[in-house]
């Protein structure tokens with residue numbers, strides 16, 4: 001039992017660290033939370049080009065498609081090192097493509113599709129988004145209503161997607177469509193690659209409650225998509241969609257940069273002085289302790305997963321709880337940061353607290369994280385059914401033709 | 408990255424698990440509840456046959472001289488079985504204290520018998536009342552005290568008494584089978600893990616001069632990590648019991664396990680167990696590799712494990728409905744044990760303070776992998 005790298009891992013880490021420190025000494029735009037999204041994307045693309053040159057662009061994707069041909073463990077090591085540097089934000093810009101869409105194409109696409117899309121995607125020349133959720137359903141991924149009707153060698157898409165992260169900055173998307181409404185919902189779905197610049201697509205950014213617009217609603221009016229953009233079989237889209245979701249939930253991670261216990265501790269220290277010891281208040285003390293127990297517990301769970309990967313095996317079912325725990329924890333941390341600040345937290349600027357931006361972000365984004373990428377409730381269902389072996393929910397729509405399902 | 412136990416450690420634990428599965432631990436717990444036994448001699452003998460009590464004792468004294476990390480998964484199996492045995496009192500604390508701090512004479516006198524499981528050792532919970540001692544030369548003392556709270560005293564042959572009641576810290580070893588010692592049932596919240604009351608009326612004791620307050624705390628920290636493995640083992644068993652019942656019990660024409668209120672409850676229990684398992688693993692790592700990390704790791708393991716077991720035990724009752732609240736149901740065994748273990752090494756509140764102190768001192772980042 002030890003946390004040391006193998007000798008190959010040590011070498012890999014040292015090389016990554018050296019490369020990262022060189023990159024970090026350059027003059028990048030590294031803002032994560034910003035209104036200037038164009039600049040943020042431009043910086044991410046430029047940085048991604050450097051990563052690709054050095055073999056860090058998509059470490060675990062196969063080399064034949066322009067990936068690094070490395071192991072998942074190397075990907076994790078790189079990420080662990082990368083978060084320690086102040087560098088452009090790839091995660092919220094190119095992340096959907098690198099982590100979800102491109103792997104989906106590699107696993108489900110034709111050779112031509114792989115040739116066409118994977119390399120430019122990895123290079124960051126083309127930005128990707130995921131178009132699954134619709135106004136009538138996000139958790140119920142198989143309930144997509146956006147229709148696709150075949151017209152010789154094309155398909156014609158009609159309908160609406162929503163909550164599409166980064167749609168307004170994307171070149172391509174992966175979309176779930178209804179191709180047969182006369183069969184039960186899972187059997188009538190088809191997945192396509194869609195060109196986000198195609199005629200008939202209208203993208204309207206949605207203002208989130210935080211004031212930013214990271215996601216959009218996307219309208220499809222007679223949008224023509226070539227059959228060569230179809231991923232998988234006609235009506236075989238459920239399998240493809242599942243593989244995208246698996247990649248979404250497989251993030252066995254490096255540490256996040258969100259507000260955590262160490263930040264709360266720092267804030268409490270900053271606010272303590274000779275007259276006033278914040279730690280003497282049991283409620284604040286408790287909040288910090290609870291936050292550490294869960295966050296460090298999740299870090300340790302991730303280390304168990306990394307152990308399996310490092311040995312060439314598969315991570316265990318315990319990995320499925322970390323997103324569930326961390327999302328609520330982020331929201332709670334936000335509240336506790338605010339509580340630490342006291343009455344002045346009624347305003348949104350606390351220049352006396354260095355970490356205040358992180359507090360504000362946690363308070364807002366914690367709420368979103370509990371919904372995006374699988375809601376708390378859906379993740380609990382997944383644990384109960386796949387890990388504990390409890391029965392699936394009663395599904396009234398399972399054996400009914402999709403057209404007869406109420407919404 | 409190797410944050411896992413070795414295959415030898417896992418195999419050894421599996422062997423113990425199979426042994427305990429055959430020793431009817433839950434019915435042994437029930438016999439303890441009914442006042443028939445104070446510990447399972449059957450399970451204790453079985454454990455001695457596979458060398459559990461001897462694992463951490465030096466070869467010179469009849470032990471196997473293994474590393475602390477070698478016992479952790481076995482502890483988890485003991486917890487999973489809920490076997491009513493004095494592993495905490497005798498193995499994790501009494502044997503460890505004598506092994507680490509006893510002089511040659513004490514070690515020769517006690518360790519071989521402790522290793523063989525022939526005698527049981529125990530310890531006093533932090534003493535509230537005064538211990539009145541007078542020296543009789545060398546290390547020999549005579550002690551007076553009343554109503555000391557001692558786990559397993561009726562089963563034990565010796566006990567260690569860490570006395571903080573005076574100005575100085577003192578640690579004594581006392582034979583329990585002497586006329587000046589009286590032991591009575593302290594009516595434990597979990598009779599399968601007794602808490603007894605001991606009076607010392609001029610009892611002979613040996614003072615262990617080599618043990619400082621910090622040494623004693625280290626022994627307790629290490630024990631807390633082993634106990635955390637027992638706690639997560641028991642929590643896993645309680646969760647499985649709830650899951651099995653949820654699959655088999657029908658309500659409104661469906662298994663209750665198909666209702667989300669039940670599914671989500673059990674998913675939350677699972678999540679807290681995995682958090683606790685991971686903290687316990689970290690404790691095992693600290694024991695082996697980083698002694699300075701032990702205070703935080705032990706407190707984390709203990710608080711996380713207590714919390715997971717408390718939730719698992721209480722929600723197991725809830726999932727069982729009315730039958731879960733009966734004397735006949737095994738649910739109460741986990742509920743009682745959760746409470747006992749929660750407190751026996753000090754309350755949650757005390758250990759949470761230790762976590763905060765350690766975090767403020769920088770241990771949270773200094774030893775984090």
Ligand SMILES: Cc1cc2nc3c(=O)[nH]c(=O)nc-3n(C[C@H](O)[C@H](O)[C@H](O)COP(=O)(O)OP(=O)(O)OC[C@H]3O[C@@H](n4cnc5c(N)ncnc54)[C@H](O)[C@@H]3O)c2cc1C
Pocket residue numbers: 129130131132133134135136137138139140162163164165166215368369371372373374375376377378381393667
């Ligand atoms: C920040 C953010 C980014 C996102 N990015 C994307 C993206 O890039 N692409 C994309 O396609 N989508 C994206 N989403 C959408 C997200 O996937 C959905 O919002 C989510 O799946 C929930 O769907 P919904 O909003 O329709 O809510 P609903 O599914 O209607 O859920 C409403 C409530 O009902 C609960 N519920 C629903 N079904 C069940 C059930 N079976 N059992 C128990 N409870 C249930 C949910 O948990 C929730 O609490 C994003 C969302 C957020 C917040």
